[in-house]
Amino acid sequence: MNASQLIRDSVMRVTELRQIAADTPGLARAVSDIKQLQARRFAGTYYDLLHSAQFKLAALFFLDELYSEKDYSARDAQFARIAGTLERVFPHQVVQTAVSLAQVHRLTEELDLDMAQHWMTHSEGGEAARYCRAWRAVDRRADRNAQLNTVVEIGHELDRLTRTPGLRFMLKMMRGPANLAGMGSLQKFLEAGFDTFAALGRQKQGVSAFLATVQAREAGLVALLFDADLVAGEAEITRTLAQAQ
Numbered sequence: 001m002n003a004s005q006l007i008r009d010s011v012m013r014v015t016e017l018r019q020i021a022a023d024t025p026g027l028a029r030a031v032s033d034i035k036q037l038q039a040r041r042f043a044g045t046y047y048d049l050l051h052s053a054q055f056k057l058a059a060l061f062f063l064d065e066l067y068s069e070k071d072y073s074a075r076d077a078q079f080a081r082i083a084g085t086l087e088r089v090f091p092h093q094v095v096q097t098a099v100s101l102a103q104v105h106r107l108t109e110e111l112d113l114d115m116a117q118h119w120m121t122h123s124e125g126g127e128a129a130r131y132c133r134a135w136r137a138v139d140r141r142a143d144r145n146a147q148l149n150t151v152v153e154i155g156h157e158l159d160r161l162t163r164t165p166g167l168r169f170m171l172k173m174m175r176g177p178a179n180l181a182g183m184g185s186l187q188k189f190l191e192a193g194f195d196t197f198a199a200l201g202r203q204k205q206g207v208s209a210f211l212a213t214v215q216a217r218e219a220g221l222v223a224l225l226f227d228a229d230l231v232a233g234e235a236e237i238t239r240t241l242a243q244a245q
Helices: 003-023 027-045 056-065 073-089 092-121 127-138 141-162 167-173 175-180 184-201 206-227 230-244
Strands: none
Touching (some): 003 073, 003 092, 027 092, 027 127, 027 230, 056 141, 092 127, 092 141, 127 206, 127 230, 141 206, 175 184
């Protein structure tokens, strides 16, 4: 399957999931609750990186573009509209990054909706307890690992883009045409990612250290929420949310 079809399929699936949430009383709110909690969880897990001179920009980029609770509808609409044009306008490396972004977005929306369905119908206990129970009820461990691996791979792809000769200049020159073609959100993501990882790459082992930290901490959380007892999981989520404040 080519890149444009992969992107279209992913965006179509995300649109379907949003419609399911909108058509089910209380579900859209539950999805929003899950996303907000997860953004706070990320801010707590990476509190040290978000307050680090070395890793702050990279952590903020991941929080804003991959773990945020903000609405990506505009970016999704652009992706679907210009998927075919994407392969003709952007270099191959950029297209692959766009495909990875669309695929991880689709998987994230699926997992969040599944979590929200359990969250909505099981309201007993505090938010940490409800989150842990929903996580365990949804299961999908292989998808959780795939989600993490794709997020980390996006980081590696952005790092590779920074080492492509002339690409930053090309992105700058494409800013106007990209906006005219309805690709402004993708352009913004690519430029922000490029600049973030270019700056990180100028530091010794900056990119590898950052992505290894994300991989280790997220994998540790996945293992904890699946394998530890619910009390231990609830305690860790509670501690992490408190750290974010």
